[in-house]
Amino acid sequence: TNRMQVADNSDVSFSANLLVQPRAEGEIAFILGEDLHGPGITAEDVMAASQWVVPCFEIVDSRIADWKIRIQDTVADNASCGVFALGEQRIDPRDLDLAKVELHLLKNGQPAGNGFGSAVQGHPCAAVAWLANTLGKFDIPFRKGEIILSGALAPLVPVLPGDEVSLTLSGLGSARLRFVS
Template sequence: MAQIVEAYKHLLQAEKYKKSVAPLTDLYPDITIHDAYRVQMESIDQKVKDGQKIVGKKIGLTSFAMQELLGVDQPDYGHLLDGMDIPNGGSIPMETLFNPKVEAELAFVLKKDLIGPAVTVEDVLEATEYIVPSIEIVDSRITDWKIKLEDTIADNASCGLFTLGGQRFDPNGIDLTKIEMSLYKNGQFMNKGTGADVLGHPATCVAWLANKLTEYDVTLKAGEVILSGALSAAVVAQKGDVFTAEFSQLGKVEVSFG
């Protein structure tokens, strides 16, 4: 437990002074995935005590390319807090971030709890009130993104901020695997992806999360926002950049950096 607290305080120092820090996997070579989630929860628990509210979860490493890059065979997850929510079209001060990157994905907003360990894609769709297009701004307190799986998990799955589109859609009337997304930076096309690029189906990612959380006695709750995983590679953001993600059938979502 002492190591968990040390690791949590190490990351907290980075946040407090806005100065990146060394990877936990360098400082604690024996840190496990379970340890890393405990570090994450120490941080989240403290922020809740300080007045922030958990509003959802994010799923990371849902593409096979990213899993291969980090040498893992499963996604990871982090918590969304109310202070991370940026309005669609909003501007984010760069000085509040470390080394941000932008991803586009589908967000599920739940109308009922999802309790594992046997949640299916059908269960997810039935429990979803609506989906919206979203942008996640991933960020890392670890210097130069030199992370291993344990580092990103401890760092709340490298979650920084998120933005949700304004239009809501019933997921049962749309083939989510065929949703196409194009990401633009300052009007220039960056990359694209489809719903099939995240574990074959975005709802598969949400089902994975609901089932994974049973290991920690946590459930996905009605009203929560679930970011289901990036449909394409993250793109580095710099001061003055404007990012737009356009989704077939779902419209677009946009954010800028000031």
């Protein structure tokens, strides 16, 4: 939801956002230019319906001790969602081969993870199509203007107050967050 969005290049407060044991994920976010209503959505449909792709941090979090999460915990724990931030850049998804977009993630200036768009079900559009089709079974569509996160391109990076994370996605741009108490 919009309440979960924080600004790029901002300080993310553990206390204000009720973060417990957060981890940073580098992702590609899609901003829809058209509705998507599954089932029957393909990766090509996602590409056609997407107005922009954007560099994104999702800060996942869990109130479940040591991240020992069962399916019922996922529902009760808001699907482990904490906050997210979108980079400033907006790129037409048809201008990139999203499967080949490369992620470089830094924590406190040191390499913390690398990956490619293909890490997400072979292609980020395939991951968004899967989600659209899964929600479509419950008659829940994606609407024009909504932001859809594709999934992590690299392993999660734990963060604490005092940490700074930054990411670069080749051809797409960058994002940065700092964590405070």
